[in-house]
Amino acid sequence: xxxxxxxxxxxxxxxxxxxxxxxxxxxxxxxxxxxxxxxxxxxxxxxxxxxxxxxxxxxxxxxxxxxxxxxxxxxxxxxxxxxxxxxxxxxxxxxxxxxxxxxxxxxxxxxxxxxxxxxxxxxxxxxxxxxxxxxxxxxxxxxxxxxxxxxxxxxxxxxxxxxxxxxxxxxxxxxxxxxxxxxxxxxxxxxxxxxxxxxxxxxxxxxxxxxxxxxxxxxxxxxxxxxxxxxxxxxxxxxxxxxxxxxxxxxxxxxxxxxxxxxxxxxxxxxxxxxxxxxxxxxxxxxxxxxxxxxxxxxxxxxxxxxxxxxxxxxxxxxx
Ligand SMILES: Nc1ncnc2c1ncn2[C@@H]1O[C@H](COP(=O)(O)OP(=O)(O)O)[C@@H](O)[C@H]1O
Ligand SMILES: [Mg+2]
Numbered sequence: 001x002x003x004x005x006x007x008x009x010x011x012x013x014x015x016x017x018x019x020x021x022x023x024x025x026x027x028x029x030x031x032x033x034x035x036x037x038x039x040x041x042x043x044x045x046x047x048x049x050x051x052x053x054x055x056x057x058x059x060x061x062x063x064x065x066x067x068x069x070x071x072x073x074x075x076x077x078x079x080x081x082x083x084x085x086x087x088x089x090x091x092x093x094x095x096x097x098x099x100x101x102x103x104x105x106x107x108x109x110x111x112x113x114x115x116x117x118x119x120x121x122x123x124x125x126x127x128x129x130x131x132x133x134x135x136x137x138x139x140x141x142x143x144x145x146x147x148x149x150x151x152x153x154x155x156x157x158x159x160x161x162x163x164x165x166x167x168x169x170x171x172x173x174x175x176x177x178x179x180x181x182x183x184x185x186x187x188x189x190x191x192x193x194x195x196x197x198x199x200x201x202x203x204x205x206x207x208x209x210x211x212x213x214x215x216x217x218x219x220x221x222x223x224x225x226x227x228x229x230x231x232x233x234x235x236x237x238x239x240x241x242x243x244x245x246x247x248x249x250x251x252x253x254x255x256x257x258x259x260x261x262x263x264x265x266x267x268x269x270x271x272x273x274x275x276x277x278x279x280x281x282x283x284x285x286x287x288x289x290x291x292x293x294x295x296x297x298x299x300x301x302x303x304x305x306x307x308x309x310x311x312x313x314x315x316x317x318x319x320x
Contacts (some may be wrong), residue, residue, distance in 0.1 A: 025202035031075045040066050040074075040111045049106050054235060055228040056099055063107065064217045070114050083190040087216030088116060093198035094221025101155065103221075108153040111191060118189065119151035132177040138171040142178045145212070146197030150190055160204035168231040176208065183214045224267050229256045232278045233271040242279065247304035258312050274310065281306040 007105025037043060046067060050060055073086045088111065092100040105122050125145055132138040146154065156162070162172040162179075183192050194201065194211075198220060205212035224232065230253060237243065244252060259270055282302050286294060 005186050007061055017319055028079060029094075031078050033071065033075050036071055036074055036078075040071065040115070042071070043112055045106065045110045045113055049103075049135050052235075053099060053102065053106075054231045056103070058101070059103060059219055059221055062217070063110070065116070066217055067110060067180075070111075070116060079184070087187065087214070088191045089183055089187070090191070090193045090219060091201060091215045091270050092193055092195045092219050092221060093201050095223055095267060096195065097267030097271075098221035098223060099268060100221055101157070103219075104153060104155045104195070105158070107193070108191070111153070117191060121149075121152035122155055123149040123152060123161060124155040124157060126157050127172065127175075130156075131171045131251070133171075135171075138174040139178060142175045146182055146190070150186070153191045153193055155193045155195060158196040158200075158245060160196055160200045163204055163208060165207060168291065176211065180210050180214065212278045215259065226253070226256045228258070229260075229271055231269065236272060236275055240275075240279075242275075242282075242302055245303050248302045248307055251304040251307035255307055255310065255312055262312060271280040274307075274312075277310065278302050280307045281309055293314050 046064060049063065053060070070086060070088075073083070076083065090107070092104060094100055101124060104124075108117065108120045108122045111117040130138070130142045131140050156179075162176050164170040164172055179192065182190060192214075194215070205215075233252060233256075234244070240286065247255055255274060256271075259265060259274065264270075279302070285303070285306065287296065
């Protein structure tokens with residue numbers, strides 16, 4: 001039963017096939033899961049994920065489950081119960097701005113910490129990075145991207161655009177076929193995460209069963225509720241050393257509720273954009289009063305007017 005891989009992993013000590021009288025110790029029959037856990041540093045990564053990302057309870061739970069599975073796989077491997085590299089390709093579904101890219105980066109770090117990825121970096125691409133415009137351009141493009149991603153995570157945003165059934169000579173198919181091969185043959189050196197809207201991804205998997213069968217973990221990202229969006233905004237401001245005055249807090253609560261109902265709402269990304277604009281208005285306001293010396297507090301504090309000037313508050317007009 002002993003394989004070359006077992007020997008490399010140290011699961012089978014050298015000379016294990018020797019006669020019983022041999023002084024070589026048999027494979028260990030206990031393994032310290034907790035020591036593995038501590039050595040891997042994943043506790044810290046998981047705690048940071050909990051602390052630094054608002055909400056996402058089901059996502060955080062799924063990631064802990066995956067981490068536990070991988071840790072136990074490691075323990076099994078150490079004791080000689082090797083099952084080969086566990087499937088690690090994933091699919092993250094959810095609306096824009098729900099944290100998919102952010103969590104994928106954390107996942108890359110986690111897999112690196114556990115020794116499942118050599119480098120742990122993330123290469124984020126879309127169809128245009130993989131698929132060429134002309135015959136013969138797609139394979140080299142896809143292979144170049146794969147080369148960059150080796151040892152880390154290849155994150156394919158809106159992966160379903162690779163498949164265009166309406167165009168039977170679409171080069172996307174070529175990219176899919178190369179990806180499928182690498183996902184199978186180099187699964188111990190590359191993790192692919194497909195991301196996008198849930199319904200489109202499901203349709204993509206129905207038409208591409210080969211892709212579907214290579215995905216080991218599906219993680220669904222829910223929309224944030226109003227309180228979570230507010231908390232995300234507060235966290236973003238805090239990390240940039242800004243604060244909201246009491247009346248600006250009220251204004252931002254109102255903003256969140258109004259913005260959600262308007263077109264092109266993109267969860268946490270809409271919050272980031274709103275704050276960028278509020279910071280511009282804050283700066284403009286301070287500049288207009290530049291004769292007065294500025295306190296640290298004034299430089300830090302977003303006022304209600306910086307929020308309420310948004311067109312989101314106008315009854316008609318474009319969202320902003
Ligand atoms: N739960 C969260 N807590 C804090 N910030 C978040 C959270 N989710 C998303 N963000 C922030 O919102 C922005 C958009 O998130 P991103 O991961 O790019 O979303 P997606 O990839 O799903 O479109 C990023 O700046 C990210 O840091
Ligand atoms: Mg993204």
